[in-house]
Amino acid sequence: MRYCTATLEILNPWVSSQSPFLERCVLALCDHPTILDRAETQGLFSADSIERAFQILDQIPGRATGAYSHSQGIKGLRDTIASGIEARDGYPADPNDIFLTDGASPAVHMMMQLLIRSEKDGILCPIPQYPLYSASITLHGGTLVPYYLDEATGWGLEISELKNQLEAAKSKGISIRALVVINPGNPTGQVLSESNQKEIVEFCKKEKLVLLADEVYQENIYVPDKQFHSFKKVSRTMGYGEKDISLVSFQSVSKGYHGECGKRGGYMEVTGFSPDIREQIYKVASVNLCSNISGQILASLVMSPPKVGDESYESYFAEKDAILSSLAKRAKTLEAALNSLEGVTCNRAEGAMYLFPRIELPKKAIEAAKSANKAPDAFYAARLLDATGIVVVPGSGFRQVPGTWHFRCTILPQEDRIPAIVTRLTEFHKGFMDEFRD
Amino acid sequence: MRYCTATLEILNPWVSSQSPFLERCVLALCDHPTILDRAETQGLFSADSIERAFQILDQIPGRATGAYSHSQGIKGLRDTIASGIEARDGYPADPNDIFLTDGASPAVHMMMQLLIRSEKDGILCPIPQYPLYSASITLHGGTLVPYYLDEATGWGLEISELKNQLEAAKSKGISIRALVVINPGNPTGQVLSESNQKEIVEFCKKEKLVLLADEVYQENIYVPDKQFHSFKKVSRTMGYGEKDISLVSFQSVSKGYHGECGKRGGYMEVTGFSPDIREQIYKVASVNLCSNISGQILASLVMSPPKVGDESYESYFAEKDAILSSLAKRAKTLEAALNSLEGVTCNRAEGAMYLFPRIELPKKAIEAAKSANKAPDAFYAARLLDATGIVVVPGSGFRQVPGTWHFRCTILPQEDRIPAIVTRLTEFHKGFMDEFRD
Numbered sequence: 001m002r003y004c005t006a007t008l009e010i011l012n013p014w015v016s017s018q019s020p021f022l023e024r025c026v027l028a029l030c031d032h033p034t035i036l037d038r039a040e041t042q043g044l045f046s047a048d049s050i051e052r053a054f055q056i057l058d059q060i061p062g063r064a065t066g067a068y069s070h071s072q073g074i075k076g077l078r079d080t081i082a083s084g085i086e087a088r089d090g091y092p093a094d095p096n097d098i099f100l101t102d103g104a105s106p107a108v109h110m111m112m113q114l115l116i117r118s119e120k121d122g123i124l125c126p127i128p129q130y131p132l133y134s135a136s137i138t139l140h141g142g143t144l145v146p147y148y149l150d151e152a153t154g155w156g157l158e159i160s161e162l163k164n165q166l167e168a169a170k171s172k173g174i175s176i177r178a179l180v181v182i183n184p185g186n187p188t189g190q191v192l193s194e195s196n197q198k199e200i201v202e203f204c205k206k207e208k209l210v211l212l213a214d215e216v217y218q219e220n221i222y223v224p225d226k227q228f229h230s231f232k233k234v235s236r237t238m239g240y241g242e243k244d245i246s247l248v249s250f251q252s253v254s255k256g257y258h259g260e261c262g263k264r265g266g267y268m269e270v271t272g273f274s275p276d277i278r279e280q281i282y283k284v285a286s287v288n289l290c291s292n293i294s295g296q297i298l299a300s301l302v303m304s305p306p307k308v309g310d311e312s313y314e315s316y317f318a319e320k321d322a323i324l325s326s327l328a329k330r331a332k333t334l335e336a337a338l339n340s341l342e343g344v345t346c347n348r349a350e351g352a353m354y355l356f357p358r359i360e361l362p363k364k365a366i367e368a369a370k371s372a373n374k375a376p377d378a379f380y381a382a383r384l385l386d387a388t389g390i391v392v393v394p395g396s397g398f399r400q401v402p403g404t405w406h407f408r409c410t411i412l413p414q415e416d417r418i419p420a421i422v423t424r425l426t427e428f429h430k431g432f433m434d435e436f437r438d
Numbered sequence: 439m440r441y442c443t444a445t446l447e448i449l450n451p452w453v454s455s456q457s458p459f460l461e462r463c464v465l466a467l468c469d470h471p472t473i474l475d476r477a478e479t480q481g482l483f484s485a486d487s488i489e490r491a492f493q494i495l496d497q498i499p500g501r502a503t504g505a506y507s508h509s510q511g512i513k514g515l516r517d518t519i520a521s522g523i524e525a526r527d528g529y530p531a532d533p534n535d536i537f538l539t540d541g542a543s544p545a546v547h548m549m550m551q552l553l554i555r556s557e558k559d560g561i562l563c564p565i566p567q568y569p570l571y572s573a574s575i576t577l578h579g580g581t582l583v584p585y586y587l588d589e590a591t592g593w594g595l596e597i598s599e600l601k602n603q604l605e606a607a608k609s610k611g612i613s614i615r616a617l618v619v620i621n622p623g624n625p626t627g628q629v630l631s632e633s634n635q636k637e638i639v640e641f642c643k644k645e646k647l648v649l650l651a652d653e654v655y656q657e658n659i660y661v662p663d664k665q666f667h668s669f670k671k672v673s674r675t676m677g678y679g680e681k682d683i684s685l686v687s688f689q690s691v692s693k694g695y696h697g698e699c700g701k702r703g704g705y706m707e708v709t710g711f712s713p714d715i716r717e718q719i720y721k722v723a724s725v726n727l728c729s730n731i732s733g734q735i736l737a738s739l740v741m742s743p744p745k746v747g748d749e750s751y752e753s754y755f756a757e758k759d760a761i762l763s764s765l766a767k768r769a770k771t772l773e774a775a776l777n778s779l780e781g782v783t784c785n786r787a788e789g790a791m792y793l794f795p796r797i798e799l800p801k802k803a804i805e806a807a808k809s810a811n812k813a814p815d816a817f818y819a820a821r822l823l824d825a826t827g828i829v830v831v832p833g834s835g836f837r838q839v840p841g842t843w844h845f846r847c848t849i850l851p852q853e854d855r856i857p858a859i860v861t862r863l864t865e866f867h868k869g870f871m872d873e874f875r876d
Contacts, residue, residue, distance in 0.1 A: 024470045031732075032466035040478035068692075068699040102540050102702065105726045113577070135725050139551070254506075261506040264540065264730035287573050288543045292702035292730045294469075 021319060022049050022312040023258065023301045027294055029053035030065050048310040056297055065293050071286035073100025073267070074293070077300040081267060084303030089233035097271055099281065100299055102264040102291045104216050104252040109136050110284050111212060111248055111268070114277075115177045116142035122174040124165060124209070126157070128356060128398035128406070130186040145169045145176060148401055151358060154347050155190040157181070159199045166207060178210040179203070184217040184228070184351025187398050187408040189331075191226040191350040197234040201245060210246045216266070217352040219256035222328035226350050232271060246272040253298045255353070257323040265295030265302075330411040330418060331355065337422040338409075341429045349411060356395070358406050365436035377405040383432060388424040459757060460487050460750040461696065461739045465732055467491035468503050486748040494735055503731050509724035511538025511705070512731070515738040519705060522741030527671035535709055537719065538737055540702040540729045542654050542690040547574050548722050549650060549686055549706070552715075553615045554580035560612040562603060562647070564595070566794060566836035566844070568624040583607045583614060586839055589796060592785050593628040595619070597637045604645060616648035617641070622655040622666070622789025625836050625846040627769075629664040629788040635672040639683060648684045654704070655790040657694035660766035664788050670709060684710040691736045693791070695761040703733030703740075768849040768856060769793065775860040776847075779867045787849060794833070796844050803874035815843040821870060826862040 025045045030053050035041045041050065057063045059076025072078065078095035085093035101107040115121065116137065122145040125133045129146075137144045147165045150156040166176055181200060183192045192200075204211040213231040221228055235245050253265035270281060290296075305320075306313045331349040338346040338357045346357035361369075361376050369379035377394035384390055395406030413421055463483045468491050473479045479488065495501045497514025510516065516533035523531035539545040553559065554575065560583040563571045567584075575582045585603045588594040604614055619638060621630045630638075642649040651669040659666055673683050691703035708719060728734075743758075744751045769787040776784040776795045784795035799807075799814045807817030815832035822828055833844025851859055 028466040028470035028473075031469055032462045035466075035482050038482055040481045043478045044473050044476055044482075064700070066698045066700050102730060103727065109726075132725070139722075139725065260504045262502070262504050262728065262731035264728075284577075287570070287577065288547070289541065290700065290702075292540060292733055293700035294732045295730055 022306060022316055023298060025049035026052045026056065026301060027297060030056055030297055033057055033063065046311045048306060048312050069290045069293060069296065071282065071290050073098065073291060073296050077296050080300040081303045085269060089230055091233060091236040093269065097269050098267050099270060099285055100267045100291050100296045102295055103254060104250040104266040105132055107250050107266060107268040108132055112136045112140045112142065113284055114280060115210065116140040119143055120174055122169050122176045124162065124176055124179040126180065126182060128187050128395060128400050130182060131397060133180055143174055145174060146399065149188060151347065155185055155188040157192060157196055159203055162203055176209060178212050180212045180214065182214040184220060186217065186352050187354045187356045189349035189352045189354045189356060191221055191228065194229050194234060197229060197231060198238060201231065201235045201238060201240065205240065205245050210248065213247065213249045215249050216252040216255045220327065220353060221351045222331050223348065223350045232269065242272050253295065253302050256302065257320045258302055260298055263295050263298050264292060265298040267299050326415055327411055330415055333418050334409065334411055337426065341426065342433050353410050353412060354408050355411065356406050356408050358404060361405055362433065362436040362438045364438055368436065377407055380432065381407055384428055387428045390421060390425060460744060460754055461736055463487035464490045464494065464739060465735060468494055468735055471495055471501065484749045486744060486750050507728040507731060507734065509720065509728050511536065511729060511734050515734050518738040519741045523707060527668055529671060529674040531707065535707050536705050537708060537723055538705045538729050538734045540733055541692060542688040542704040543570055545688050545704060545706040546570055550574040550578045550580065551722055552718060553648060554578040557581055558612055560607050560614045562600065562614055562617040564618065564620060566625050566833065566838050568620060569835060571618055581612055583612060584837065587626060589785065593623055593626040595630060595634055597641055600641055614647060616650050618650045618652065620652040622658060624655065624790050625792045625794045627787035627790045627792045627794060629659055629666065632667050632672060635667060635669060636676060639669065639673045639676060639678065643678065643683050648686065651685065651687045653687050654690040654693045658765065658791060659789045660769050661786065661788045670707065680710050691733065691740050694740065695758045696740055698736055701733050701736050702730060703736040705737050764853055765849055768853060771856050772847065772849055775864065779864065780871050791848050791850060792846050793849065794844050794846050796842060799843055800871065800874040800876045802876055806874065815845055818870065819845055822866055825866045828859060828863060
C-alpha cells in the first residue's frame with residue numbers, strides 16, 4: 001500500500017513500509033493462479049487470500065484473468081461491488097448499474113463525453129475544483145459553470161449560489177446539464193452535512209440536472225461530527241427512486257486507506273437513466289474494450305473487506321484504523337501549523353487528503369509575482385519549493401474567488417517527518433513575509 | 439496466457455491450459471514484493487523471474503508499484519522498451535518518445551483527439567478497417583476518409599488509391615491530417631511488403647501526413663515469404679529522420695503470443711513531432727494521470743524476452759514457437775475450409791489473427807435479409823450463430839466495397855476443436871445455400 005507520488009504533493013510521497021494488505025496477496029495469486037495449489041503458497045499467503053483468489057477466479061469466465069472482460073467489467077465482480085454498496089447504504093444496488101473503469105478519471109470523461117453536445121452545454125462545478133473537471137469539460141467542448149464554495153463557512157455549498165449561477169448561465173443561453181459535487185471535497189477537504197446533501201438532491205431533481213457525485217474519498221473522514229453519506233443513499237432516504245433523479249457516483253481504489261493509484265481501478269454507479277441513455281453509456285464504455293482486470297479485482301476487494309472470522313480480519317482492520325487515524329492526526333497537526341502562520345487561515349480537513357489554506361500576500365509580493373509573470377500564489381509556491389523542497393499546488397490551479405490566494409497541501413507526509421516540514425515551512429514563511437512586508 | 443473473449447470471436451475464446459509465461463510470475467512478484475526474500479518463493483518462481491522482479495522494482499521510484507507514475511509511464515520501463523525497439527529495428531529509440539497506455543486503444547484516441555479540430559479534418563483509413571478507428575474519429579468529430587484495400591491482390595494497398603481519395607477529399611474541403619495503416623492487417627490479415635511500406639512513407643512525407651502505424655500484430659506472421667518491418671525502421675532505412683516524417687507506432691500486450699488483453703498494456707512511440715506538439719501529447723496523456731502499472735510492466739516484458747542463459751529462456755521460446763506455429767496451422771486449415779465453401783473466397787492470413795472471406799450470397803438470401811431489416815452478411819452471421827453457436831463478425835461492421843459481403847473470423851479456436859467447427863460451418867453453409875439458391 002502506497003500513496004500517490006504525483007508532483008502535486010507536499011514533499012515526497014508517503015510510501016509506507018507496511019506489509020501489503022490482503023488485496024496485494026489476492027492480486028498476486030490471481031496473476032499467477034498455477035501456484036494456488038502448491039504447498040509453498042500456504043506458507044506465503046493467508047488462507048483467506050487464497051480462498052478469495054479462488055472465488056474471484058471462479059467469477060471470471062474461463063478463469064481467464066488475461067482476457068478482455070465485458071465492457072462494464074466482470075459480472076461477478078460487479079455483483080460483489082453491488083453487495084458492498086448495499087451494505088454501505090442500506091438500499092439495493094444493481095450490478096448492471098456498475099461500470100468498472102481504469103480509475104475514476106476515465107469514468108468522469110465518459111460522462112462528460114455523453115453530456116456535452118456543444119459549448120452551449122454547461123456543467124456546474126465547485127470552485128475551487130479538482131482540475132480533472134475543468135480539463136474534461138474543455139476537452140469535450142462544453143462550458144464550465146462555476147459555483148463558489150463559501151470559505152467562511154468551512155467551504156459550505158449554498159443552494160442560493162447554485163441557483164444564481166444556474167440563472168446567470170441560462171440568461172447567456174447556456175443549458176445546464178449536470179452538477180458536479182465532490183464530497184469529501186478536493187482540494188477543500190470539507191464533508192457535506194446530510195441536510196445539505198438533501199437540498200442538493202432536491203435542487204437537481206427540480207432543475208432536472210444529472211448529479212455527478214465524486215465520492216472517491218468516502219473512507220477518508222477525520223472528524224467525529226461528520227459522516228459520509230452517499231448521494232444515492234440520501235436520495236433514497238428522501239423517497240426518490242430511479243424515476244426521480246439521474247445520479248452517477250464515482251469511486252476509486254486510489255484513495256481511502258488503499259491508495260492504490262497505480263492500479264487504475266474504479267467504478268461508477270449509474271442510476272436513474274432511461275434504457276436508451278444506458279445503451280449509449282455502454283457504447284462509449286465499449287470503445288476501449290474493458291478496464292484492466294487487476295484494477296477490476298481491486299475495486300471489488302475495496303468494496304468487500306474481510307469479515308469476522310477471516311484470517312486477515314484483525315490485521316486488515318488494524319492496518320485500516322492505523323492509516324486513517326494517522327491521516328487524521330497529520331491533518332490536525334498541519335492545520336494548526338498553517339493557522340499559526342502570519343496571514344494564513346486554514347479550514348479544518350474534515351475529509352479527503354487535503355488542506356487548502358488561504359494566504360494574505362503583501363502587496364509587494366503581488367507586485368514581485370507580476371514582474372515574474374506568475375500568479376501570486378504560484379510565485380509563493382515556487383519560492384517555497386526552491387527554498388525548502390516542499391511542493392504545494394497554487395490555488396490558481398483549482399480556481400478561487402478572484403483576489404484571494406490559496407495553496408493545496410496534502411496530509412500524506414509520514415507522521416515522523418511532519419515536525420521537520422512544519423519547521424522548514426514556518427521559517428520560509430517568516431522570511432518571505434519579512435522580505436515583502438508592505 | 440489467454441486470448442480474447444470478446445464477442446467478436448469465432449466460437450468460444452481460446453483459453454490455453456499452458457502454465458503462465460515468465461510474465462505472469464514477474465507480475466505476481468511485483469504485486470506482492472514482500473515475498474521476494476522468502477525461501478518458499480524460490481520453490482515457486484524461476485530464478486530469472488525473481489531477478490526480473492527485483493530489476494523492475496528498482497526502476498520504480500520508491501519501489502512504489504501502487505503509486506501513480508510519470509504520465510508517460512515509468513522511465514526505467516520506457517528505457518527497456520526503447521532498447522527492445524532498437525534490438526528489433528537496428529535504429530536508435532528514445533525512451534522520451536514512448537508513451538505507455540492502457541492498451542493501444544487509448545493511444546489511438548489520444549492521437550485522434552490531438553489531430554482532429556473539426557469535421558473538416560480527415561483521417562485516411564483502410565477499408566475494411568478495425569472499428570476502433572471509425573469510432574474514435576466519430577467521437578472526436580472528424581471525418582473518416584476511406585481508402586479501399588484491393589481484395590484481388592491479397593488486400594493490397596495501392597498508392598494510386600490513396601492519392602485519389604486524398605484529392606477527392608481535398609476537393610470537398612477536407613484537410614487530410616493523417617494516414618492510418620494497420621500492418622499486419624485487421625480484419626484482413628495481410629502483411630505489407632517493404633517496398634509497399636516505402637511508397638507509403640514517401641506518400642506521407644510528400645503530403646505532410648502523420649503516419650499512424652497500427653503495429654500491434656508485429657509478432658503474428660505466419661508465412662515464410664513475409665516479414666514484419668516497423669514503419670520507423672523502413673523510414674530510417676530510407677534515410678528519413680525526425681525532420682522528415684511524423685510517425686506514431688502503436689503496440690499492445692494483447693496480441694502477439696502474449697494475448698494479455700485484460701491487462702490493458704501498450705505503448706505508442708512518437709517520432710518526428712515538434713517540441714510544442716510533444717508538449718500537447720504529454721498534456722493529454724496527463725489528464726488521466728498514468729496508465730496502470732501492471733500493464734506498464736507487462737509492456738516492458740513483451741519488449742524484452744529472456745536472453746540466452748536465463749532459466750526461462752528455453753521454455754519461453756518453446757512456448758512462443760508452439761503458439762505461433764499453432765496459429766499458423768489454424769490459419770491454413772480455416773482458410774482451406776472457407777475456400778472449399780460454395781461462393782466463398784478467402785485470402786490467406788499472412789499475419790494478425792483473422793481471415794476475412796468474401797461470400798457471394800444468393801439473391802434470395804439478400805431479399806430475405808432485407809425483409810429481416812439486416813445487412814446480408816449480418817443476416818448470414820446471425821443464421822450461422824443460431825444454427826451452430828459459431829460467432830463471426832459481418833463484414834459490414836468493418837465496411838467493405840459496396841455490394842460485396844464478407845465476414846471476419848479469428849484463427850483462435852484451439853487446434854483440436856477446429857475439425858468440428860469446420861464440419862458444422864460446412865454443413866450450415868450447404869443448408870443455407872440450398873435454402874436460398876436462386
